Amino acid sequence: MAQYTPMMQQYLAIKRDYPDTFLFFRLGDFYELFFEDAIKASRELEITLTGREGGAEERIPMCGVPHHSADTYISQLLQRGYKVAICEQVEDPKEAKGVVRREVTRVITPGTMMEGKWLSDKENNYMVAIAEVDGKEGVAACDMSTGEMYVTSFVASGNAALDEALHYRPKELVLFGGLVSRYVTDLPFTHLRSEEVAEDAAQQQYGQQAVELEPAMRAAVNALLYYMGTTQKRSLAHLRLIRRYESKQYLQMDHFSRRNLELTETIRDKTKKGSLLWLLDRTETAMGGRLLRRWIERPLLHAGEIQQRLDAVEQLKGDFLLRSDLRECLDRVYDLERLAGRIAYGNANARDLLQLRHSLEAIPALKQLLLQSQAEVLSRIAQGMDDCEDIAAYIANAIVDDPPLSVKEGGLIRTGYDAYLDKLHTASREGKSWIAQLEQMERETTGIRSLKVGFNKVFGYYIEVSRSNLANIPEGRYERKQTLANAERFITPELKEKEALILEAEEKMVELEYQLFTEIRSEVAKHIPRIQALAEGVAAIDALQSFATVSEERGYTRPQISTTGDCVIREGRHPVVEAMLDKEKYVANDVEMNEQDRQILLITGPNMAGKSTYMRQVALIIIMAQIGCFVPAVEARLPLVDQIFTRIGAADDLAGGHSTFMVEMLETRHALVKATANSLILLDEIGRGTSTYDGMALAQSVIEYIHEKIGAKTLFSTHYHELTSLEESMSRVCNVHARCEERDGKLLFLHKIEHGRADKSYGIHVAELAEMPEQVIQRAREILAGFETGQAHRTNEQMTLETLWESAPPVKTVVAESTVQVQAEPAVQVQAETKMDEANAAVLRELSDVDLLQMTPLDALLKLNEWKKRLKV
Numbered sequence: 001m002a003q004y005t006p007m008m009q010q011y012l013a014i015k016r017d018y019p020d021t022f023l024f025f026r027l028g029d030f031y032e033l034f035f036e037d038a039i040k041a042s043r044e045l046e047i048t049l050t051g052r053e054g055g056a057e058e059r060i061p062m063c064g065v066p067h068h069s070a071d072t073y074i075s076q077l078l079q080r081g082y083k084v085a086i087c088e089q090v091e092d093p094k095e096a097k098g099v100v101r102r103e104v105t106r107v108i109t110p111g112t113m114m115e116g117k118w119l120s121d122k123e124n125n126y127m128v129a130i131a132e133v134d135g136k137e138g139v140a141a142c143d144m145s146t147g148e149m150y151v152t153s154f155v156a157s158g159n160a161a162l163d164e165a166l167h168y169r170p171k172e173l174v175l176f177g178g179l180v181s182r183y184v185t186d187l188p189f190t191h192l193r194s195e196e197v198a199e200d201a202a203q204q205q206y207g208q209q210a211v212e213l214e215p216a217m218r219a220a221v222n223a224l225l226y227y228m229g230t231t232q233k234r235s236l237a238h239l240r241l242i243r244r245y246e247s248k249q250y251l252q253m254d255h256f257s258r259r260n261l262e263l264t265e266t267i268r269d270k271t272k273k274g275s276l277l278w279l280l281d282r283t284e285t286a287m288g289g290r291l292l293r294r295w296i297e298r299p300l301l302h303a304g305e306i307q308q309r310l311d312a313v314e315q316l317k318g319d320f321l322l323r324s325d326l327r328e329c330l331d332r333v334y335d336l337e338r339l340a341g342r343i344a345y346g347n348a349n350a351r352d353l354l355q356l357r358h359s360l361e362a363i364p365a366l367k368q369l370l371l372q373s374q375a376e377v378l379s380r381i382a383q384g385m386d387d388c389e390d391i392a393a394y395i396a397n398a399i400v401d402d403p404p405l406s407v408k409e410g411g412l413i414r415t416g417y418d419a420y421l422d423k424l425h426t427a428s429r430e431g432k433s434w435i436a437q438l439e440q441m442e443r444e445t446t447g448i449r450s451l452k453v454g455f456n457k458v459f460g461y462y463i464e465v466s467r468s469n470l471a472n473i474p475e476g477r478y479e480r481k482q483t484l485a486n487a488e489r490f491i492t493p494e495l496k497e498k499e500a501l502i503l504e505a506e507e508k509m510v511e512l513e514y515q516l517f518t519e520i521r522s523e524v525a526k527h528i529p530r531i532q533a534l535a536e537g538v539a540a541i542d543a544l545q546s547f548a549t550v551s552e553e554r555g556y557t558r559p560q561i562s563t564t565g566d567c568v569i570r571e572g573r574h575p576v577v578e579a580m581l582d583k584e585k586y587v588a589n590d591v592e593m594n595e596q597d598r599q600i601l602l603i604t605g606p607n608m609a610g611k612s613t614y615m616r617q618v619a620l621i622i623i624m625a626q627i628g629c630f631v632p633a634v635e636a637r638l639p640l641v642d643q644i645f646t647r648i649g650a651a652d653d654l655a656g657g658h659s660t661f662m663v664e665m666l667e668t669r670h671a672l673v674k675a676t677a678n679s680l681i682l683l684d685e686i687g688r689g690t691s692t693y694d695g696m697a698l699a700q701s702v703i704e705y706i707h708e709k710i711g712a713k714t715l716f717s718t719h720y721h722e723l724t725s726l727e728e729s730m731s732r733v734c735n736v737h738a739r740c741e742e743r744d745g746k747l748l749f750l751h752k753i754e755h756g757r758a759d760k761s762y763g764i765h766v767a768e769l770a771e772m773p774e775q776v777i778q779r780a781r782e783i784l785a786g787f788e789t790g791q792a793h794r795t796n797e798q799m800t801l802e803t804l805w806e807s808a809p810p811v812k813t814v815v816a817e818s819t820v821q822v823q824a825e826p827a828v829q830v831q832a833e834t835k836m837d838e839a840n841a842a843v844l845r846e847l848s849d850v851d852l853l854q855m856t857p858l859d860a861l862l863k864l865n866e867w868k869k870r871l872k873v
Contacts, residue, residue: 003055003056003057004054004055004056005053005054005055006098006099007054007099008034008054008055008060010099010102011023011025011034014087014102014103014104015034015035015037017104018085018104018107020083021082021083021084021085021107022037022040022041022077022082022083022084022085023037023085023087023104024065024070024074024084024085024086024087025087025102026067026086026087026088026089026102027064029066029067029068030064030065030066030067031064031065031066031067031070031086032062032063032064033062033063033064034054034060034061034062035060035061036061038060038061038062038063039061041063041077042063044076044077044080044082045063045065045073045076045077047063047064047065047073048063049061049062049063050062050063071115074108078108078109078110078113079110081110082110083107083108083109083110083231084107084108084109085104085106085107085108086104086105086106086107086108087102087103087104087105088102088103088105089101089102090102090103090105104233105233106231106232106233106234107230107231107232107233108231109127109172109231110127110171110172111125111126111127111144111170111171111172112127112144112172112228112231112232113125113144113145113171114144114145114341114342114345114347115342115347119145119338121286121289121335122281122283122286122289122290122292122293123289123290123293124143124145124146124148124168124290124293124294125143125144125145125171126141126142126143126168126169126170126171127141127142127143127144127170127171127172127173127174127224127227127228128140128141128142128165128168128170128172128173128174128224129173129174129175129176129220129221129223129224129227130161130162130165130173130174130175130176130220131176131177131216131219131220131222131223132156132176132177132216132219133177133215133216133219134215134216135155135156136153136154136155136156136214136215136216137153137154137155137156137160137161137216138151138152138153138161138213138214138215138216138217138218138219138220138221139151139152139153139154139161139164139165139220140217140220140221140223140224141165141168141170142224142228142239144228144232144236144239144341145337145338145341146287146290146337146338146340146341147238147239147240147241147337147340147341147344147528147532148241148243148337149206149221149224149239149241149242149243150168150242150243150244150245151213151217151220151221151242151243151244151245152164152217152244152245152246152247153214153216153217154247163254163255164247166255167255167258167297172190173190174190174191174192174223174224174227175190175191175192176192176197176219176220176222176223177192177219190227192223192226192227196226197219197222197223197226198222198226199222200222201221201222201225201226201229202218202221202222202225203218205221205225205236205239206221206239206240206241206242209241209242210242213242213244217244221242225239232345234345234346235344235345235346236344236345237344237525237528238340238341238343238344238345238528238532240528240529240532241529241532248301248642249300249301249302250298250299250300250301251298251299251300251301251623251626251641251642251643251644252642252643252644253643253644253645254645254670254674256645256646256647256667256670257619257644257645257646258297260616260646260647260648260682261276261616261619261620261623261644261646262274262275262276262576263275263276263277263296263297263623264276264277264293264296264297265277274576274580275576276296276575276576276620276623276624277292277293277296278576279550279575279576279579280292280296280546280547280550280624280629281293281546282545282546282549282550283330283542283543283545283546284327284330284331284333284542284545285330285333285334285335285538285539285542286334286335286337286338287335287336287337287338287535287538287539287542288330288538288539288540288541288542288543288546289542290337290539291539291540291542291543292542292543292546295543295627295628296623296627299623299626299627300626300627300628301626301640301642303561303640305628306561306625306626306628307561308376308377308628309377309544309547309627309628309629310558310559310628310630311375311376311377312373312375312376312377312378312544312548312628313544313547313548313551313558313628313629313630314375314548314558314630315373315374315375315378315548316373316375316378316544316545316547316548316549317548317551317552317630320552322369322372322373323545323548323549323552325369326366326369326370326541326545327545327549329362329365329366329369330362330366330538330541330542330545332358332359332361332362333359333362333363333366333538334355334356334358334359336356336359336531336532336534336535336538337532337535337539339352339355339356339359339531340356340528340531340532340535343356343521343524343525343528344525344528346521348521349403349405349406349407350399350400350403350404350407350412350517351403351405353395353399353520353521353524354395354399354401354403356391356392356395356524356531357391357392357395357396357399360387360388360389360391360392360534361392363385363387363388363389363534363538364387364389366385366538366541367382367385367387370382370385370541371383377540377544378541378544381537381540381541384537385534385537386530386533386534387534388527388530388531388534391524391527391530391531394520394523394524395520395524397414397416397417398413398414398417398516398520399412399413399414399517399520400412400413400414407514407517408510408514409510410506410509410510410513411513412513412514412516412517413513413516413517417516418512418516420512421509421512421513421516424505424506424508424509424512425509427501427502427505428502428505428506428509431498431501431502431505432502434498435453435461435495435498435502436453438453438495438498439451439452439453442463445474446465446469446472446473446474446477447472448465448466448469448472448473450465450466450469451463451464451465451469452464453495454489459481459482459489460491460496460499460503461491461495461496461498461499461502462481462482462489462490462491462495463478463489463490463491463492463495464484464487464488464489464490465487465488465489465490466486466487467486467487467488470488473490477492478490478491478492479491479492479493544628547627547628547629547630550629551629551630554575554578554579554632555632556629556630556631556632556633557630557631557632557633557634557635557636558630559621559624559625559630559631559633559636559637559638560636560637560638561625561637561638561639561640562637562638562639564594564595565594565595565639565678566592566593566594566595566637566639567591567592567593567594567618567622567637567638567639567713568591568592568593568635568636568637568638569590569591569592569618569621569633569635569636569637569638570590570633570634570635570636571588571589571590571633571634571635572588572589572590572591572617572618572621572631572632572633572636573586573588573589573617573632573633574586574613574614574616574617574620574632575617575620575621575624575631575632576620577613577617578632587610587750587751587752588633588634589610589614589617589751589752589753590753591614591618591753593713595711595732596732597731597732597734598732598734599707599711599712599713599714599732599733600703600706600707600713600714600715600716600730600732600733600734601714601715601716601734601735601736602703602716602718602723602724602726602727602733602734602735602736602757603615603715603716603717603718603736603737603738603753604717604718604719604721604724604735604736604737604738604757604758605737605738605739605740605758606738606740606749606758608749609738609739609740609749609750609751610738610749610751610752610753611684611717611738611753612648612684612717613751614715614738614753615646615648615682615684615715615717616646616648616682618680618682618715619644619646619680619682621633621636621638622638622641622644622680623644625638626640626641639678639713640678641678641679641680641713642676642678642679643674643675643676643678643679643680644679644680644681644682645667645670645671645674645675645679645680645681645682646667646681646682646683646684647664647667647668647671647682647683647684647686648682648684660689661689661690664686664688664689668683668686668702671683672702672705672706672710675706675710675712676710676712677710677711677712678712679710679712679713680712680713680714680715681706681710681712681713681714681715682714682715683702683714683715683716683717684717685717685718685719686698686699686702686716686718687699687718687720688719693864694864694865695720696720696722696723697860697864698860698864699716699718699720699723700723700726701860702716703716703723703726703730703733704726704730707730707732707733721757721758724757727757734755735755735756735757736753736754736755736756737753737754737756737757737758738750738751738752738753738758739752739753739754740758764777764780764781764784767780840871842870843867843870843871846867847867850863
């Protein structure tokens with residue numbers, strides 16, 4: 001680096017330690033970027049790329065952003081997954097010998113954002129670490145902006161730990177040890193080797209809480225703390241509580257189900273509007289909104305906890321005045337969690353402290369309202385609520401009511417807080433008063449009415465006289481200081497003396513105010529645990545009143561927890577669709593499922609008739625009940641569901657190398673492998689991604705497996721009308737259909753689910769509604785008529801498949817030692833074999849002997865394809 005200037009050598013030395021970041025290098029009022037950073041940043045941020053001399057033969061690529069607006073540019077880089085290292089001047093340029101000393105004071109990454117304007121107010125900003133120790137995988141999730149830390153563990157098999165990590169929708173992932181080769185993700189991630197991380201980091205931060213963690217959990221927490229510590233280079237004192245949990249404490253939903261049910265964002269455009277969260281979020285505070293999101297993503301499984309939330313919602317729903325007063329109080333509360341985080345972190349300004357004060361001043365009234373409630377949850381929260389009045393009073397006594405944004409320019413501290421600061425204020429005021437009096441006196445003495453006393457940072461205080469009035473100045477009265485085009489500026493010894501006193505007082509004031517402010521902030525930081533505990537209670541109240549507000553406005557009903565496992569919903573509605581329809585009337589539907597004769601509802605009917613909406617409606621009503629909210633129904637008696645699986649809609653997973661049908665099979669397999677008798681399964685059009693007979697065989701096989709092996713309550717939508725005959729052979733399968741009527745040749749969707757099977761599929765009618773060309777519609781009707789009368793021409797392959805299907809022996813289901821086998825009637829089997837050659841008979845024998853329960857849907861598909869190729873026509 002000898003050819004570069006000393007400053008560029010300093011830059012390159014620092015950059016060498018941060019090769020994977022954009023280095024924002026402070027030069028005066030700008031952050032500058034050089035070399036490859038500059039080229040890439042100019043492209044990403046759409047700013048001008050320039051160059052500068054740096055000692056080498058060629059100019060160095062350079063771009064920069066003003067330091068006062070750098071946050072906007074940094075945010076753009078973070079949103080794209082980049083990291084930014086902030087390199088500040090850590091030495092006063094006036095005292096520097098040679099190049100001003102600079103150091104990286106912080107590395108900002110997508111998972112370590114702290115500033116509110118970079119974050120969504122009602123969404124957590126999680127960073128997650130996964131660590132493997134002794135056959136277990138620990139998962140630790142932390143939102144550094146709020147101080148929350150969650151930790152759990154799994155047996156090290158499959159992708160359970162990664163699935164749990166993705167549940168948090170983290171902005172960044174830390175993989176500890178040898179997990180990089182196992183887990184592939186598009187998330188920004190950092191790999192930490194075991195020798196890098198101190199084993200006692202968690203214990204130092206959390207004390208006994210960390211000691212009680214199992215090794216895999218502690219390793220994951222250690223990894224997070226190490227990463228945050230090395231990037232932030234400052235105290236993380238607001239990380240004080242570890243929340244340990246088991247995933248089985250909550251209703252489980254995999255990624256597919258959360259997406260398909262649109263719990264927090266829509267499938268189409270990934271926005272909040274149109275999701276369940278959008279409907280239920282009437283929270284007044286940011287922390288209440290974040291808690292509500294977490295509740296929706298993790299419904300409860302403990303009946304007692306659910307009932308307590310429902311009690312609170314019932315109380316608030318029925319007392320409009322109480323709810324209205326609570327909302328008014330909550331509206332005055334700022335984001336206590338993130339305020340506490342910034343205070344502990346050391347980057348809170350005086351306005352943050354003012355927001356904290358105003359928030360705390362609203363708590364006593366909130367607490368008094370809650371104490372009047374009869375609901376156990378509300379009164380318990382109120383009784384345990386520390387209103388932190390002493391903290392509010394301390395801030396009110398120290399910080400002025402309207403402080404500036406900057407903490408280094410004075411004007412922060414209230415008069416009376418510090419005696420010496422008050423003296424400096426007095427000296428400054430008296431000096432400025434003397435200056436004002438000087439101006440009046442000089443005007444009278446000289447007779448120059450336009451004479452004025454001014455000030456600037458370069459020349460200090462001066463007396464300015466216009467050029468036309470210079471002759472009126474008494475000889476020797478002033479010393480010339482500066483000549484302007486139309487005026488002259490002067491000073492006097494007395495003016496310079498007063499100037500020195502005023503500027504010295506103001507400089508000392510600014511320094512002292514900053515020192516006092518940091519002391520005040522540090523004192524408030526000692527009470528962070530109290531503020532965080534208060535924030536937790538306020539957030540819970542806010543989420544509960546949000547449930548109550550929505551429930552009252554939309555006429556929702558309190559659900560009952562079924563002790564028999566039955567699921568009975570009278571006049572249920574899809575909550576989000578109903579809200580989106582606004583003034584249009586939503587057609588309500590009943591649902592009845594039990595473990596005796598209605599375990600599986602087989603739903604038939606045309607597309608657009610409302611089958612998928614009906615299925616989602618059941619799942620959302622159950623989720624709403626298990627988060628403690630009232631539900632859109634006249635009556636709801638619901639079981640506690642441990643898991644929800646959905647296979648609704650499909651799309652290619654091109655990045656993963658999976659077709660639509662493969663995605664369908666993978667999602668279905670996940671449900672069949674993981675579900676229990678207490679789960680809810682929603683399957684929509686299984687098998688439609690392949691040929692008719694392959695798809696029908698797979699669909700029936702899946703139904704049989706759920707019926708005999710799993711016992712889960714299932715809603716199964718299908719266009720395969722042949723499957724409706726399963727109601728006759730399976731005791732717990734029940735046919736329902738989406739009712740439609742044909743009027744004057746037009747199809748009318750009634751969106752009503754009724755008992756029994758659909759009479760036909762109405763596919764051509766739906767195509768007509770889609771305004772398919774009339775020639776296509778007419779030809780389709782002709783072909784359909786031919787199929788129905790058996791006159792249509794069929795290819796040899798079609799004839800062979802139909803012959804196989806029709807000549808295959810009737811099946812009966814035999815259950816023995818939890819294994820479902822398909823057996824053929826001997827007489828029919830002999831008859832079939834006489835009609836087919838030896839190769840076809842071998843295929844049929846394999847078909848009759850296959851054990852469906854030992855095959856995945858994908859295995860079954862592959863086997864069917866093999867048999868198809870071996871058939872001899």
